[in-house]
Amino acid sequence: MINCSFEDCEYKLILEWSYGLAIDSLWLSVCKIYDNFSYDNCKDIFLQVLYRVLIEGKARLACGDFLKGTILEQIEAFKVAWPAKDDIDESLFWVTNEGVSWVPGGLVWLYEDGTEIWT
Template identity: 40%
Template sequence: MKYQQIEDHIYNEIIEAVEGSSANALWGFICRRILGTFVCYENRKQFFLSVMYCLMKEGRLKLASKGTFWEGTIEEQLETYSSRWPKDESRLFKADFQLIQDPQDGAVYYWAEGGFVWLYEDGFEEWT
C-alpha cells in the first residue's frame, strides 16, 4: 500500500481537531473538513490510512483491541485494518463509520476490530 504525502498545515489541522478522539472522529473530519464527500470513497479511505500511517510513524497513535496493542509493523497493521474496511460505502453505519449493518438481520457489527490509542509525550495513553 502506498501512503500519500500530507501537507504539514493539513496534518497539523487534523491533529488539532481529532487528537484523543476515535477513528470515527478522524473519518468524519477528513470527509467534512479536509476532502469533502465529493472525493471518491477509495481516495478518502487512502487519505485516512495515510494520516494513520503518519500518526503511527510519529509514535502518536497505536491500534489495539480488547486491551492489547496490535502486533506487527505499522504497514502490516494498516494492511489488516484496510482489508477489513467495507468495500461499499453504503454499508457504513451512519452513526459510526467503524460499524456496518447487516442488511438481512439489521444487526450492527464492528468491522474495524481495533480502536485508536493515542500516546502522549508524558506517557499517558488515551484509549478510544
C-alpha cells in the first residue's frame, strides 16, 4: 500500500529522479510522469515542482551566486524567460535552439548535513 497522495507520490518520484542533478533533470522527470500532458501543462507543473523544492529548502537557485528576490519572484523570472516550445533545444532544456541559455539560474541542491551540490 502506498502511503501518500497521488500528487505527493509524483513529487517524491520527481525528486528521486532529480535530486543532485541539473535543472533539466527536473524538467525531464516532469515530462516523463506527465507524458500525456501538453507542453504548457508540463511547464506549469515544472514551475509548481520547482516552487515546492525551493520553499521546502531542498534547493536554491543560483547563477554564479544565489539569486536575489523571493521564491515567487524567482519563479516569475522563469515564467518570463521561458521560450516557446519550438525554441527550446530538445536535447538541453535550458538552452534555446540558438544555443543561448534562457534559465535565470541553476539548482543548488541542499543536504541535511550542509552539503551544497551546485549544478
